[in-house]
Amino acid sequence: MSLLTLEGVTGFYGGAQALFGLDMALSEGEVLALMGRNGMGKTTTVRAICRLLPRTEGRIVFAGQDLLSLPPHRAARLGIGLVPEGRRVFRGLTVEENLTVAARSGHWTLSRVATLFPRLAERREQSAETLSGGEQQMLAIGRALMTNPRLLILDEATEGLAPTVRAEIRSGLAALRDTGLSILLIDKSVAEIAEIADRIMLIEKGRAAWGGAPSELGPEIQHRYLGL
């Protein structure tokens, strides 16, 4: 059953159109990777789903609810956990405070997040801005999990991190996938995405251009849509 459906979604930044009738569907428990070259509309798609885009038209349905009729925070409360681009932690708050500010009752608790990312447990009382880049990203994922989402959205979660940290975050995401959590992932590394994603969707100029399993993403398609 489809958890998230986008039908003919158009999105605008002021007068500039960024999405041109995007169609997309994500099933319960599925890990979908959104890929495409820079400026093709990946982050805009995420912003449209999270109701953070100033103007969105079309139809976005999440868990049977029309998202476009809801204010952004209500959309999030339906169960969409966003890990935004960049390391978006609340500076000045400790690791624990960053996690508790978003907490809603459910499976994910402080101790479960600490089990997933043990480094966060070690730095529980530490101010978030003193964490390393990778730790901040783990914290951002942990904060999104604390909202006990049905869908976790990660926008370039491992961008700019050291390979060992990327691997650590990737193994965390694999563990999340194994719990049956639906994940929408934006990433640039085909090899890394192939390890986690069930399906890949390529975006070109604000439209869905190709969709299929990671194994089907041949060199020709990669060259055409990703410039690889």
Added chain:
Amino acid sequence: MTRETALNLALALALPAFVASAYVAEEPFLITLATRAAILALAATGLNLALGFGGLVSFGHAAFFGIGGYATGILASHAQDYTPLMESPFLIEGTQAMLIHWPVGMIAAGCAALVIGALSLRTSGVYFIMITLAFAQMFYYFAISWPAYGGEDGLPLYLRSSFPGMNTLQPLPFFTLVFVVLILAIGFCGMLSASRFGLALHGARQTPARLVAAGIGPFGVRMTAFVISAMLTALAGSLFADLNRFVSPSMMSWHLSGELIVLVILGGVGRLFGPLAGAMLYVAIEHVAGGLTDHWQFFVGLLLLAVVLFARGGLIGLLAGERGHV
């Protein structure tokens, strides 16, 4: 114990210690001076919740201070004239009881903050400052043109309002009452800032989009903080009316809004005891430098400049060193 906690404790003890020595030295004026500092600290503690914790630079908190003052003034003036406040549809009598003045002033200010916040909290930056200022000026001019309660001349109160089991006309019991209220208010703000609401308010100040992603609407968080902030400032206004036994439109003037901002900045924006430190410093300068020259505010200006340039954390930040909770 962190340096800031030790400093807070010292600050909390400094004012009662000063009052105790003034009492021993039989200097009731100094007790009144300390009471004035404590009341201004309470008003600034209210503002600090919006400004320091929520990042809402309200230039209209004098309106709430004045609403608290007029609640006391109006209720007390009817009690002293033996005239009812209202006869129909039901009878409302005046009263001298602080325990009625306080909630009336706080609820009235809370309602005013709901209206002001509904408009101003949709904006930010300079627009927020201007809208709050505009509303405060509206209240100011309304008070000036309200002859029933003194208009421009203000409203004198012959007695200080009463509190059960206390002779509030004596400087020492009145100071004690004000100081206990102040410490309770600071404690309440401390609990609030450490709560999930406080963390969300911090988030709303820093990056509203991140808060939205966590499923919390920044508008509601800011509005709640703004209303609580207004209510605390109104409580201070009510006590200020009793301290001076006089209420006037000047309690609502933009000078007072500015003064409250200065107190918060001097003490340390977003520091729990910042408003108390700021108010003590301000009243001390006012008293000492005011005895030497009429232009004592020149020295406050110099100090403010020094704080803004060299001690962003205010007096508390300068002495405690480390960053505050918010």
